[in-house]
Amino acid sequence: MKKFIILFSIIILILTALSVSAQSPLNVREFGAVGDGQTDDTAAFQKTLDTAATSDSQVVSVPRGNYRFEGSLRVPDGVTLKGVWESVPSHIGIRNQGQVRPTDDGTTLLVTSGQGKINDPPFLTLNTNSTLKGICIYYPNQKENDIPTEYPWTIAMRGKNPAILDCELLNPYQAIDATQNERHLIRNISGQPLRLGIYVDSIYDIGRIENVHFNPWWSMKPKLLQWQMENGEAFVFGRSDWQYVHNTFCFGYNIGYRFVETKNGACNGNFLGIGADDCYTAVVVDQSAPMGLLITNGEFVSFHGPEPTMVRVRNQNHGTIRFSNCAFWGPCRQIAVAEGQGTIGFSDCTFVQWGFKDKEDGKPNEKERLEISAIQALGGNLILRGCEFQDKMPQVLIGENVRKAIVTGNLIQGKEQIENKAGEKPEIIIRDNASGN
DSSP states (O other): OHHHHHHHHHHHHHHHHHHHHHTSOEEGGGGTOOOEEEEEOHHHHHHHHHHHTTSSSOEEEOOSEEEEESSOEEEOTTOEEEOSOSSOOOOTTOEETTEEOGGGSSEEEEEOTTTTOTTSOOSEEEOTTOEEESOEEEOTTSOTTSOOOOOOOSEEEOEESOEEEEEEEOSOSEEEEEESEESOEEEEEEEOOSSEEEEEESBOSOOEEEEEEEOOOSOOOHHHHHHHHHHOEEEEEOSEEEEEEEEEEEESOSEEEEEOOBTTBOEEEEEESOEEESOSEEEEESOOOTTOEEEESOEEEOOSSSSOEEEEEOTTOOSEEEEESOEEESSOSEEEEEOSSSEEEEESOEEOSOOEEEOTTSSEEEEEEOOOOSEEEOSEEEEEESOEEOSSSOOEEEOTTEEEEEEESOEESBSOOEEEOSOSOTTEEEEOOBOBO
């Protein structure tokens, strides 16, 4: 009996070991990847990924190293490409003679493919149920204090349920193409995309973007940062049905969050805890879906550029935008300028530091103020309830093309300065605002 028990135990152990072995990740180094920063590892990576697609594990492990790529990668359905990072890495302050060095630790992919060829294929394409995790992607040929070189998309997300988790995209020209997929998941991402951070379009089933932080950690050198602030856009949304965006932030862009209409349509979604700091314009709405953009607990700051403004709604918009429990400050020219035929609403929001005139150097002149209203509704409909205006400056302009407006229950520092050019009619309601020192 004892011999039988011993034999049975040995068989169980062998089967368990074989099962674990069969499910172990495939190591790119076992397929020829070198990781010395000089050797082109494209072919070795692709061979490993293709092998993983037919293995029991479907996980490709990338040990610590600097892997150079002169070509592009395709992650097959159901395959995960995984580096050593278990949370999003950050290379702030890792410098050598003024250069950021993400190559000092962890898993780093050095991308040289597509230099100067913006329309080339993306560096890495994710497909149905495929994942990129725990990796830093770095473009070593970008110059830290120069106009950036164009590159194609760093990552394209296709198919159903593609995911990017815990990655640093340190200095891509354009980072994530999140179009033509269903239920994308972008979580725990940091870096400094130079021209475009994330582009969303052709999404007909809920996409999710969480804990994304775009900040000028790679370079704040004047020439590059000025170009980025004149040309860069952090988040751009085209057609997306039920888009969810949670705890995201950007600093130093021309536009922080932009909503556009493509041939596929416009965006509706829930945007919670989003922020944009030192962007020429924090939020620009060219077009939104009729169901609306719901923006809650946001923080928006603009104080550089021509007429720094937190919110601009373009003349072609006919959708709905609602801001709830958000804070807006500067010193800026104005808080919001809304045109078009749609509706913009602010509830329980705080407005501070508007009406500043620009100096010749493009910075706000904090000693000279302009009689400019914080909220300028020039068309469509306006809802403004329960907000606080903390400066003794004009609060609201209701333009002659505004169809309907409700301005009620707001706290106003100083005297009430609400200009109504739409005329005295029942569709314009201004009442019960508390003003005074």
